Amino acid sequence: MQDLIKSVVKDMMPPGLLRLLRPSPGPADAWGTVRYGAHGLVLPGNRRFEYRPCPADRSVCRQIFFLREYATDHLRRAREIASFYEACENPLIVDAGANIGAAAVWYALTYPKAKIVAIEPDISNFALLKKNAQAFPSITPLNAAIAARRGTLYLNDPGGGEWAFRTAEQPVEKGYAVEALTLEDVMPASGVTPFILKIDIEGAESDLFSRHCDALNMFPVVMIELHDWMLPGESNSRNFLQWHVEMKRDFVQVGENAVSISNSIALT
Known part of the structure; x- marks a missing residue:
């Protein structure tokens, strides 16, 4: 109480x-x-x-x-991560589930030479994301959902507030269609080096990691909020965990986020 x-x-x-x-x-x-x-x-x-x-x-x-929930300076491998960033000419950060742009703006301040692609499917969240990104030319906002396959999904509101909209293959009452893009779709074709992939997509990570995608392992750091707590009985994190084990990466839990760090982090 x-x-x-x-x-x-x-x-x-x-x-x-x-x-x-x-x-x-x-x-x-x-x-x-x-x-x-x-x-x-x-x-x-x-x-x-x-x-x-x-x-x-x-x-x-x-x-x-x-609370700086996306900071990496407290990790045991912080120096490696910082060195990787410094060695990159054009590091790329992808913010999947950007909401109103807080993480994208924090990344723009923390990693000023990085190009940041911020993806948010909800129209009202995206309007604020776009407005907050205006002062940061390094941020490219995209009004779309990230998914394993390109196409159309439906954004539904399960009643959890402005940060809990979820994508689904079928609409429910008050749901609406959104464009679904793959990670390959949102990554520039050339001229950048993948650096951080941040994922907070309200359970859609099960779909995102359902397809083998080389682009996922190109990011030395993957920061993801898993949602088994929200979707009991669905084994929602299974696809991510299987991918993580297969890629032989380090796993660190930091607050709400799981951090997956490549064990071949040096630039090639």
């Missing part, structure tokens, strides 16, 4: 007051800090990151900008 009360109070409390009450922050990003402003987050260079006044958007911002 106490946890429920705390959650309700946090959702009702203004973000600025929440920040004042928050314990002192942990490790900071090299590019600076983020603070709450009147209409969203204030980023270095007085750039703005907008989000809706809803629990889902606030939680996304907290996880990515304040």
Whole structure:
């Protein structure tokens, strides 16, 4: 009951007051800090990151900008990952399930020479993603779903809020059609070196990893949220785990995300 009360109070409390009450922050990003402003987050260079006044958007911002859930500098192999990035002329980051663009913007600040492809199927999320990406020319937003095969899928709302829209092969009430693209479709044909593949696609990872795809293993770092907790009895993470074992990569669990790190990480 106490946890429920705390959650309700946090959702009702203004973000600025929440920040004042928050314990002192942990490790900071090299590019600076983020603070709450009147209409969203204030980023270095007085750039703005907008989000809706809803629990889902606030939680996304907290996880990515304040808790740094996509940072790799605390990993045992952090130096290898950093060296790989430094050795790349044009590193590529693919953000599959970009939501309103928080991870894409964090990546743009953290890895300024990287090209970032941010894929988001939901129209309302994509509108904010596109707006937040305007100050970052390195981010290319795509209004589509990532899938094992190109075609058409349907975006359905299971009632979990703005961060829980799910793709399916058949529509339900209030569902609508979205373009499905493969990883190969969204990757530039040449001129880039795959670096990080971030995946948070609400259970659609089962489909994404259902097809053998050489492009997946081209990324030295794959960061993925698995959704067995959300889809009990479906073995939703099985295809990813089988792929990971077959590729002989390191597996590290960091908060909500599984991190799959190539054991041949050096540039070839």
